[in-house]
Amino acid sequence: MICNSRTLNFLFLISLFASCKKASEKSPAGIEHVIVIGVDGLSPDGIQKAKTPVIDDMIAKGSVKWNVRTVLTSSSSQNWASMIMGAGPEQHGIISNDWEMDDHTLPPIVQEADGRFPTIFSVLHQAKPEAEIGTVYHWGGFGRLFQKNALNYDRNFSTEDSTATDFVRYIKEKKPVLGFVHFDHVDHAGHHGGHGSPEYYQSVAKADSLIGQILKGIRDAGIEDNTLVIIWADHGGIGYGHGGATPQEAEIAGIFYGKGVKKGYKVEQQVYTYDLAATIAFALDVTPPYAWTGRAVKSAFEGFSEPEKLWLGEKMVIQPVIYPERKLYQQAGGLFTTETAIVKIDTKAEKGVTRFTTDGKDPDQSSPEYKVPFTVNKTTVVKAKSFDEKGNASLLSTAYFRLVKAGFGNGLSTHFYQGNELSKIPQFNTLKKGSSWISPEFNISRDQINKLIEKGNESFALQFSGFIQIDNPGKYTFSTQSDDGSKLFVDGKVVVDNDGNHGVMEETGSIELTAGRHPIRVEYYNNGGGFWLDAFYKGPGVSKQLIPADKLFVKQ
Structure with missing residues (x-):
């Protein structure tokens, strides 16, 4: 290649431009203070x-x-x-x-x-x-x-x-x-x-x-x-x-x-x-x-683009809301003692279509389109997804509708124990038992607990015990979501170990069960501050869901 003075000047200008461009991209200009x-x-x-x-x-x-x-x-x-x-x-x-x-x-x-x-x-x-x-x-x-x-x-x-x-x-x-x-x-x-x-x-x-x-x-x-x-x-x-x-x-x-x-x-x-x-x-x-x-x-910042080779994956649209919506620690849906429950779904995605299922399967574009509120007359898991005009899907929204009728012996015997800086599930026989009551499910009422705990001491423990009705024999997977620790027992065996101080965390475990009623127990403690407990199960013919009140009994 033969380079004359014009060529060299041209190359120099290109080099200078590239150098200036690179320098200008080093940081935004004019920022002298960051708050x-x-x-x-x-x-x-x-x-x-x-x-x-x-x-x-x-x-x-x-x-x-x-x-x-x-x-x-x-x-x-x-x-x-x-x-x-x-x-x-x-x-x-x-x-x-x-x-x-x-x-x-x-x-x-x-x-x-x-x-x-x-x-x-x-x-x-x-x-x-x-x-x-x-x-x-x-x-x-x-x-x-x-x-x-x-x-x-x-x-x-x-x-x-x-x-x-x-x-x-x-x-x-x-x-x-x-x-x-x-x-x-x-x-x-x-x-x-x-x-x-x-x-x-x-x-x-x-x-x-x-x-x-x-x-x-x-x-x-x-x-x-x-x-x-x-x-x-x-x-x-x-x-x-x-x-x-x-x-x-x-x-x-x-x-x-x-x-x-x-x-x-x-x-x-x-x-x-x-x-x-x-x-x-x-x-x-x-x-x-x-x-x-x-x-x-x-x-x-101005003058700077998104990173090269930015991989955004599939576009996610805004997920729908199923009412009654989630509130604090209460999952969407709810516990109903009436004959039916009304399901309402709100589509949040602009120009989106929401599709839903009631059989435990995740909805897809072939699932029924939600148009008007509908009723359920038995314990039902409702799932919904929204889809935009290009077929992009939202995250899954799930609501648990639990229907139970009075007079059938449903519920769990529940016992309260005041703790003191608990850091793991306690030996309950070493603690003084406080109030007892029948809970419909494995959950905690904050208003109720606040009336029971000592002033300035939010450390406490609970024991839930009863029987779970298993309709179809086979392998069942149980899980607890808790803040702080929890353990779930079936037939006297530890199935889920979610012990220790932590925020809301889920642990699972499985067990083979025959048809009929089996002893079930959940032990829980709170070290201090916020507290939460939910228990789920899934098995043959049962999609993952909160263990519903109509499957829990005080006596065998």
Whole structure:
């Protein structure tokens, strides 16, 4: 090849253009401040159903990812740690809410001088020693997760209002390069009133007003035009707790607003809670450590596209709602002592068609189309899916309609025992038996338990015992979903062992059974906080369902 001066100049310009293009893609331009607003226990449902005009405006004028996946378990310490450490528990070693610097089993895969995994605070401090970095937090436990010498400002307050007031003052006075605030009151409401309760939604509305104060503080500080604001959470919740592996608990919303952010954009790339630290580093043009596994959510920013070779899988449409819908720990459907129950299904997918089944099979496009409410006159599992115009399906919605008639001896003998910091199923003969009653099924009434437990002591245990009617012989699989521990016995044998302190978790086990009535027992305990128990079974001719009241008897 013969190169003249014109050719060389042309090649030089191409090289220069490529170099400039590459440099411009390194990080968004003009972001000088990042403000992270962390709200403990804030679920996508909370944002969508509570009165949140501030957050709604931020979403309309910014970018959002509605299903950011948390790390497991979906509890606070490991998720707040993952947010600021850019990696999961396997890397940073904070595997439970009980983690302490001087009391843990898994060391971080790499650590700084203080023994902690590198955080966005320490990484930013090392890269930009003069940068102002500060955090104000409502939950004191957050303060044990990061390197103290990396921050210029570190404060803990006992209320959400005092936390917000101090953080706003800090922004105005110091104009931090990175400011991180943590609010805990939404999580408190989830544990006290239940996720999805009026109390919970009111707490989300309160968070929205506090976020409004912070945005005003940013404006008053004169840094609005070069500030990126991110809203994040550690987990969602279900019923009165969290910690389990359900979408309600393990998905949160990530919201990006301000300088350099696309307007009205829904992020497509998969996002995980540990991507927050990488995104902050990306926005501030800081190289993250190799030990981090998080990836920056670049597609939320102007000038950056979704990742190459992004595999989105099958498109999921919004799933339908079956009424009576799920409420707190109560599964959709319900227990009915009337002759019939009415089933109503609401299609949420735009231009979608909902199809349903009542025989236990998953619906497909050949299943009956739902058009009007219908009745069932026996225990029935109703399943529904919505399909869009292109045939894309929603997730499955399931409701359990249990019908039982009075006067047939149905129910379970139930006994209450007050505990004291229980951590496993107790030896019941060592505890003092409290109240006893007949339960229709294996479940717990929060209102009833709250009247029985000692003030300030939410540790208790329950024993349910009775007989289960098996109509067809064969192999049966039982499962419990519980928070905390549970064990299920059939014919005196442990079939399901779901013991130990944990959030809502499901364990299963199987047993061969003959036709007829068999002794069945569930033992349960709660360490403290939220509690939940459901028991399921499936077998010959029986799709997986809550063990229904009409199959449970007090006597053989």
